[in-house]
Amino acid sequence: MKKRTSLGLVALLTSLTLLLTVNLQFEHLKIDVQHHEPFVSTERPWVGALQGLPRGIVESTSDLKLKPLWMSSSFESEETGESYSALLAMAVGISQKENVDSVVRKFLQDNCSIILFHYDGNVDGWRDLEWNSKAIHIVAYNQTKWWFAKRFLHPDIVFFYDYLFLWDEDLGVENFHPGRYLQVMSSEGLEISQPALDPDLSSDIHHRITVRNRMKKVHRRIYNRRGSLRCSNESKEPPCTGWVEGMAPVFSRAAWQCVWHLIQNDLVHGWGLDMKLGYCAQGDRTKKVGVIDSEFIVHKGIPSLGGASANKAPNRRSLDSRTHIRRQSTAELKIFKARWNKAVTEDRKLLDASEVFTKRKG
Numbered sequence: 522m523k524k525r526t527s528l529g530l531v532a533l534l535t536s537l538t539l540l541l542t543v544n545l546q547f548e549h550l551k552i553d554v555q556h557h558e559p560f561v562s563t564e565r566p567w568v569g570a571l572q573g574l575p576r577g578i579v580e581s582t583s584d585l586k587l588k589p590l591w592m593s594s595s596f597e598s599e600e601t602g603e604s605y606s607a608l609l610a611m612a613v614g615i616s617q618k619e620n621v622d623s624v625v626r627k628f629l630q631d632n633c634s635i636i637l638f639h640y641d642g643n644v645d646g647w648r649d650l651e652w653n654s655k656a657i658h659i660v661a662y663n664q665t666k667w668w669f670a671k672r673f674l675h676p677d678i679v680f681f682y683d684y685l686f687l688w689d690e691d692l693g694v695e696n697f698h699p700g701r702y703l704q705v706m707s708s709e710g711l712e713i714s715q716p717a718l719d720p721d722l723s724s725d726i727h728h729r730i731t732v733r734n735r736m737k738k739v740h741r742r743i744y745n746r747r748g749s750l751r752c753s754n755e756s757k758e759p760p761c762t763g764w765v766e767g768m769a770p771v772f773s774r775a776a777w778q779c780v781w782h783l784i785q786n787d788l789v790h791g792w793g794l795d796m797k798l799g800y801c802a803q804g805d806r807t808k809k810v811g812v813i814d815s816e817f818i819v820h821k822g823i824p825s826l827g828g829a830s831a832n833k834a835p836n837r838r839s840l841d842s843r844t845h846i847r848r849q850s851t852a853e854l855k856i857f858k859a860r861w862n863k864a865v866t867e868d869r870k871l872l873d874a875s876e877v878f879t880k881r882k883g
Contacts, residue, residue, distance in 0.1 A: 582680035585634050585657055606683040607633045607703060610674060612666035614825045615643040617690040618650075624694050625652055631700040634682065638669035640826050665826065667784055667791035676778040685777050689768045693722065693819030702771075702816040709739050712776040712802050712809045715765040717817040725822025728760050733817045741811040763799040763806030767791055768820060776801050785857060790846070792854035797861065 571579060585608060609628045613621050625635055635656040637647075642662050647653050659673055670687055679685060684703055697716055706714050717733035717740075718726055726732060730743045742762035745752040752761035772780055779801030783794060799806030824843060 582677045584681040585636055585679065586681075587655070587657070607631070607686060607699060608636065608679055608682040608684075609633050609686045609688065609699075610636045610638070610666070610670065611688050611690050612638040612640050612664070612669055612826065613690045614639070614641040615646045616641075616825050617823065618646065620693070620821070621690050622650055624688070624690075624692060625650075625656065627694050627697065628686070628699050629655065631698070631703075633686075633699055636673070638664070638666060638673070640664050663826065665789045665791065667794070668789040671781070671784045671786055674777075674781065676774075676781050679777065680774065683774055685772045685774075687770055687772070689820075690825065691821040691823040692769055693719075693821060695819070697816050697818050702813060705738060705813050705815060706771065706773075709811060709813075710809065711739070711811050711813075712773045712804070713765055713780075713798055714771045714811050714813055715769045716771075717812050717814045719817050719819045723820040723822070725820050728764075728766060730760055730762075730764055731766050731812060734814045738815045739811045739813050741807060757807060759796050759799060759806075763802065763810045764795065765798065765810060765812065767795045769818060770798070772801075773803075775803050779803075785860070788853040788857055790850040790853050792850045793857035793861075 607628075609625070611621065611624070621637070625637075628635060629652055635652070637656050637658050639658060639660045640663055642660055644658050644660055647658070659669065661669065666687060666689070674685070674687075684706070686699075696719070702716060715731065718731045720726065720732050729745065730740075734740045742754075742756065743752050743760075744754075745761070750761070756762050780794075780798060783797060783801060784791070799810055802809035826846075
């Protein structure tokens with residue numbers, strides 16, 4: 522009898538201890554909940570944010586076409602026939618005003634939208650140009666076109682444009698017509714392209730593949746059997762094939778959706794991007810990336826951002842600025858290469874782990 526009573530007391534004490542422990546854990550949990558934010562998955566956070574909206578009202582894309590404050594019959598008749606299939610985006614400074622004016626006029630003739638990124642803060646200096654009110658102007662001091670593009674040309678914002686021209690400001694367009702260029706780009710099935718450079722007038726040519734071939738409408742590769750760079754029909758990598766330079770690239774909608782994600786938020790000079798653009802070609806880079814010879818441009822090679830004005834002789838300070846910019850660009854290139862290699866290695870590890878898991882599951 523005494524043995525049974527002892528066992529009952531032990532069981533009762535054990536139950537009370539367990540109850541007190543659970544209660545204490547519960548109180549600690551309540552304190553944690555009160556002092557910590559709830560965990561929210563970052564995989565697709567916007568899905569939860571939109572749950573309060575009916576799906577039919579969600580507008581996930583936009584464009585950069587200017588809208589009037591009110592509609593008029595004259596405006597409607599003027600605008601009805603317009604179809605903006607392309608967007609020209611340029612980082613500009615007032616020292617290149619005359620050249621930029623020539624470029625913008627060419628693009629407006631083919632009903633392209635225009636967005637200018639003013640890196641010198643001077644917007645008022647453009648007001649005397651007749652097309653000024655037709656362009657979108659964004660100001661940020663001493664920023665590159667890649668910095669601007671990452672922040673203001675998100676794929677959802679430029680989704681309605683078939684093509685995006687992301688150009689430098691020092692390009693001559695006397696022999697270039699945007700409409701004809703896009704016809705060639707479309708008919709040739711190119712997703713990424715650039716106009717060829719006139720070898721006689723261009724003062725700054727870095728790569729042979731960008732030089733105009735007068736005998737062709739489009740070229741996708743070069744041939745070179747001399748020097749350290751050997752290019753042949755067997756070549757599959759840039760700069761022998763599947764490559765355009767960063768000064769005047771043109772992207773299809775699909776390609777830009779990929780390229781925008783390739784641009785690194787903190788690496789503003791864009792060095793190294795040109796060697797990886799082929800990964801965004803939506804297929805075989807040797808076929809989908811090309812240089813268009815029939816519509817060609819002149820690269821004047823005038824450094825403005827961080828350098829001397831085109832109307833002034835370069836001084837020691839401007840030369841020092843250009844030196845610092847080149848050093849920064851070189852440093853960013855090293856960082857970009859390291860990030861790319863690390864990302865590729867991590868993806869391979871994930872792929873290998875996935876293959877092992879699939880085999881075990883099978």
